[in-house]
Amino acid sequence: MKKVYLLSFFFLPVFLHAQGDDLLSMLGDEKTTDYATASFKTNRVVNGHSLENTAKGVLDTKFSHRFNPLRQGLYDIFGLDGASIRIGADYGITDRLMVGAGRSTYEKTIDGFVKYKILRQSTGARNMPITLAYVADIQLNTLKFEDPTRDNKFSDRVAYTHQLLIGRKFSRSFTLQLMPTLIHRNLTSSPNDKNDVMAIGAAGRIKLTKRVALNAEYYFVPDGQLEAAYVNSLSIGFDIETGGHVFQLHFTNSPYMTYKGFVTETQEDWFFKNDEGKMLSGIRFGFNISRVFTLVKPKIQ
Amino acid sequence: MQKLWFFLIAAVLMTSAVAAQNAPKYLTRDGKLKFDATATSSPEKIEALSNSATCVLDAGTGEMAWQVLLKGFKFEKALMQEHFNENYVESDKFPKATFKGRITNLSEVNLSKDGTYNAVVTGKMSLHGVEKDITANGAVTVSGGKIRINAGFSLLLSDYNISIPSVVSQNIAKEAKILIDATLEPKQ
Numbered sequence: 429m430k431k432v433y434l435l436s437f438f439f440l441p442v443f444l445h446a447q448g449d450d451l452l453s454m455l456g457d458e459k460t461t462d463y464a465t466a467s468f469k470t471n472r473v474v475n476g477h478s479l480e481n482t483a484k485g486v487l488d489t490k491f492s493h494r495f496n497p498l499r500q501g502l503y504d505i506f507g508l509d510g511a512s513i514r515i516g517a518d519y520g521i522t523d524r525l526m527v528g529a530g531r532s533t534y535e536k537t538i539d540g541f542v543k544y545k546i547l548r549q550s551t552g553a554r555n556m557p558i559t560l561a562y563v564a565d566i567q568l569n570t571l572k573f574e575d576p577t578r579d580n581k582f583s584d585r586v587a588y589t590h591q592l593l594i595g596r597k598f599s600r601s602f603t604l605q606l607m608p609t610l611i612h613r614n615l616t617s618s619p620n621d622k623n624d625v626m627a628i629g630a631a632g633r634i635k636l637t638k639r640v641a642l643n644a645e646y647y648f649v650p651d652g653q654l655e656a657a658y659v660n661s662l663s664i665g666f667d668i669e670t671g672g673h674v675f676q677l678h679f680t681n682s683p684y685m686t687y688k689g690f691v692t693e694t695q696e697d698w699f700f701k702n703d704e705g706k707m708l709s710g711i712r713f714g715f716n717i718s719r720v721f722t723l724v725k726p727k728i729q
Numbered sequence: 730m731q732k733l734w735f736f737l738i739a740a741v742l743m744t745s746a747v748a749a750q751n752a753p754k755y756l757t758r759d760g761k762l763k764f765d766a767t768a769t770s771s772p773e774k775i776e777a778l779s780n781s782a783t784c785v786l787d788a789g790t791g792e793m794a795w796q797v798l799l800k801g802f803k804f805e806k807a808l809m810q811e812h813f814n815e816n817y818v819e820s821d822k823f824p825k826a827t828f829k830g831r832i833t834n835l836s837e838v839n840l841s842k843d844g845t846y847n848a849v850v851t852g853k854m855s856l857h858g859v860e861k862d863i864t865a866n867g868a869v870t871v872s873g874g875k876i877r878i879n880a881g882f883s884l885l886l887s888d889y890n891i892s893i894p895s896v897v898s899q900n901i902a903k904e905a906k907i908l909i910d911a912t913l914e915p916k917q
Binding site: 452460466 | 786793
């Protein structure tokens with residue numbers, strides 16, 4: 429017993445010395461929560477939302493074009509002669525809650541949305557493997573009613589979208605997300621079209637360099653909900669980031685930039701046969717330009 | 730006799746242990762560390778602040794160690810903060826900046842007596858996967874059992890493999906100024 433007691437005297441200074449060796453180890457590992465950031469360069473993949481939100485107090489202006497199909501070649505300057513346009517702006521109310529609105533040339537649509545991050549991917553004190561966000565979007569067709577003799581109602585103009593974004597930044601360069609989507613249209617163009625359309629989207633990005641990323645986005649609409657003429661939307665593009673801008677340059681088969689448009693009303697596949705059996709391509713060039721302005725500066729003492 | 734030897738050795742070791750304990754260690758977890766890389770021609774401020782720099786100082790030997798999480802730096806512009814983490818310091822790969830060194834003029838700095846002293850600190854700075862020797866001057870103020878450290882120094886970003894693209898070279902300075910303000914308390 430006494431020997432053990434004495435031995436402890438020998439070890440005591442050894443312990444003390446070991447502490448002095450690395451002062452930082454004295455601090456121990458402080459438990460902080462490390463949230464995954466920059467899973468995408470901006471809050472859109474191409475047409476639909478990404479896992480990212482606009483930060484609190486920041487206004488993100490969006491200027492987007494989708495051109496005519498490339499297939500007419502030089503005659504149409506590869507589609508640049510005609511464009512579908514959306515101009516919009518998003519604002520971060522908090523780091524988790526953002527709102528946005530826009531106006532598109534297609535059907536003179538006005539759209540507005542609310543997006544909330546329910547779960548944020550993190551490690552450390554709080555461990556969360558995924559990010560989960562919810563998007564509620566409303567869009568309004570403001571074209572004059574085609575048939576004034578019909579009993580036209582304001583509600584006929586409205587379509588709603590509910591969407592969950594479930595995703596994970598797997599590594600510094602790779603992010604994947606799934607987007608179960610429900611679109612409700614008060615009025616459809618044909619009785620064969622369902623008012624409620626369920627779709628599932630998948631999107632990902634691979635960072636090619638620090639400032640350039642490759643994005644892809646696909647929305648799958650299961651059969652039996654839409655007329656056969658409508659096809660799924662597929663887009664592949666590059667995000668190029670400069671100082672305050674993100675340029676998103678992409679190829680897509682959807683000329684529309686709102687949910688009702690690109691999910692339920694895309695008409696040409698990347699490659700398809702026309703009525704005469706001729707092979708054509710519905711690929712279009714398009715871009716989104718995003719520019720952020722810090723309206724409310726965070727307090728930093 | 731043997732017992733006496735044991736006693737003597739134990740006593741010697743104990744005194745050294747007690748001596749080590751007598752020189753207290755001071756620490757903080759909420760030191761302020763400001764970083765400023767605004768180029769003279771820049772229209773916008775490129776600066777950030779962390780309120781959670783940690784520091785440990787051994788008053789006996791003058792050894793000191795610093796650590797700061799790069800993700801903890803807050804910028805006024807969220808996008809600038811994202812670019813800082815993603816493109817410059819690559820905080821996913823290199824989450825911390827650390828410094829390990831010692832006060833080289835400890836004879837002129839009396840940490841057990843109230844007063845303000847000029848201290849010269851030399852050691853190894855580790856940032857973005859690169860370790861470099863640096864020396865910094867600072868003021869050490871001892872007051873009421875606490876030690877306050879104020880220091881400023883510059884880091885040449887290219888020394889730490891942090892490259893600045895030519896597009897933003899008008900905005901981002903080649904050298905980042907670092908300002909430290911931390912108050913250390915004795916370790917309990």
